[in-house]
Structures are given as C-alpha cells and as structure tokens.
Amino acid sequence: MIGLEDTAVSLGIPIAAAHLSKNSYLYPLMKEEGIADIPINAETKTINLEAVQQVRPDLILMRDSYDRNAYNALAKIAPVVALDLQKEELTALAAARAVGQPERGEERLRAYYDVVKRARLAIKGQIGSATVAYLRVLQKEIRLYPYSANATNRFMYELLNLRPDPMAVQLDKAKNNLAISLESLPDLRADYLILSSGYGASSSGNSGAARRRYEALREDPLWKTLPAVREGHLLEVDGVVWNAHGLIAKERVIEDLADWLAPANEIDYNQ
Numbered sequence: 001m002i003g004l005e006d007t008a009v010s011l012g013i014p015i016a017a018a019h020l021s022k023n024s025y026l027y028p029l030m031k032e033e034g035i036a037d038i039p040i041n042a043e044t045k046t047i048n049l050e051a052v053q054q055v056r057p058d059l060i061l062m063r064d065s066y067d068r069n070a071y072n073a074l075a076k077i078a079p080v081v082a083l084d085l086q087k088e089e090l091t092a093l094a095a096a097r098a099v100g101q102p103e104r105g106e107e108r109l110r111a112y113y114d115v116v117k118r119a120r121l122a123i124k125g126q127i128g129s130a131t132v133a134y135l136r137v138l139q140k141e142i143r144l145y146p147y148s149a150n151a152t153n154r155f156m157y158e159l160l161n162l163r164p165d166p167m168a169v170q171l172d173k174a175k176n177n178l179a180i181s182l183e184s185l186p187d188l189r190a191d192y193l194i195l196s197s198g199y200g201a202s203s204s205g206n207s208g209a210a211r212r213r214y215e216a217l218r219e220d221p222l223w224k225t226l227p228a229v230r231e232g233h234l235l236e237v238d239g240v241v242w243n244a245h246g247l248i249a250k251e252r253v254i255e256d257l258a259d260w261l262a263p264a265n266e267i268d269y270n271q
Helices: 007-012 029-031 049-055 068-075 088-098 101-128 154-158 164-173 183-188 207-218 247-261
Strands: 060-063 079-085 133-135 140-146 192-197 232-237
Touching: 007 029, 007 060, 007 101, 007 247, 049 068, 060 068, 068 079, 068 133, 088 101, 088 247, 133 164, 133 207, 140 164, 154 183, 154 247, 192 207, 232 247
Parallel strands: 060 079, 133 192, 192 232
Antiparallel strands: 133 140
C-alpha cells in the first residue's frame, strides 16, 4: 500500500505493508494491526523496494502522485493499480473493484454519503447562509484555500453546501497560487474561520516554525480585525487530518465541522 492507506483501511482491504508515518492519523491503527513498514523518503518520494519485495504482495495499490519510474519498479514485484486519492469517492470504488469486491466500495460510499447528509442538514440548520473559509499558516506563507480549485476543502462547499467567503471564490482564478499577503487579511470577511498551522504527515516542512508564525500572527493588529476572530468563530484544527485525502480523513473533518457549527445535534459517525 503506497499512499492509499486511508482507502484500504476504510474499505477493510487487508494490508500486508504500508508506509507507517508516526505523524499519520492512521499510525496507531496500522501499528496495532502489525502492518509491515515501507520506508519512503518524503522529499524525493523514493520507495524502499526491498521492503515491498519482502512481503510478497499479490497487488500493490499506490497513489498516482508517484512518477512512472516508481510505478515501473513496483510493477516488477506485483500488479500495480495507481489511483488519484484526491478523488476519494472514485478511488474507493476503483480500489474495491481492483480487489474483486466492488460491493465494498458501493457500501462504503453509501455510509459516507449518509454522514455527509446528516452533517449538512445539521450545520445548515444552525448557521444558514453564513460564510466559511479555511486558512492555513505555513512556515513562510499564509494560504487561503479557494472555493473549487483545490481538493483540500472543496468538499465543504460541494458536499456540505457551505457558503464560501468571496475572497475564496476570487482565489479560484489564481489556481496554484494559494498564498495571500498579511496586508490582504482584512479582505477576509468570513463569518466562520477554520485554521491549521503546520504540514501534513508526509511533508518535510517545519511544523514548529509554522506554529510559531501563527503565534506571531495572532498578536498582529490586522489579525484581530477579522470578523470571525472578533466573534470567537475560529476553529483550530489538526492540519495532518485536514490536509489528508481519503474517506476516513474527510469523515473526521466533517465531524470537526459538525461538532463546532452544530454542537446541539448528535450525529453517529460510526454507522
């Protein structure tokens, strides 16, 4: 399993080996299951092929963000299926088909959509048409995730039907440039603001430096002008989970949002 751990776990697909990052939200579960580790260099995306060979896999599921050389090398060990994890729903269906159990994918998606529906109704019932934005503080920049041009939070606006801040809509035109300047912060008028500081489980970025940048940001007068900050409508979240892709990650994010925006509603996320 190379980068598709969330998909495999969510579908109940047996995993012989995977990359066991201690920063991952799935690490405790995979460690408890005794899954063998596949060392991967996060910067170069170099996979330890010997570790893959040792477990003699029948099939290798891998995220398609690895290059063709990695694919070709793994294909010499076992059949490889490369999938786009940013499209969690399609990937779940494809992975289930790849292991010959398409019904697993269909059943899992039904459960996922049920969680989405209950959360969407609960949240909209509480905040109505209030705007929501996701801000990420990194070591050297501040990012505002756009309405639809980025997969990290697109589900908030598409599946949960939340209303984006106008600045997030405008940022759609920027495509790959998500960074905003400190001076432009007052233009962010979102009623509710979600914030993470740091990097994902597989990133080599300095999360400590990112958190220190956020601590400094909180003392800046511009920060204190934001409506969401003034009203106490700020949710600090785990960037490892929020910037991950997969049904389990998305369900945990939805749980964060529902617990924050619709706390009076009890939603069973384990159905």
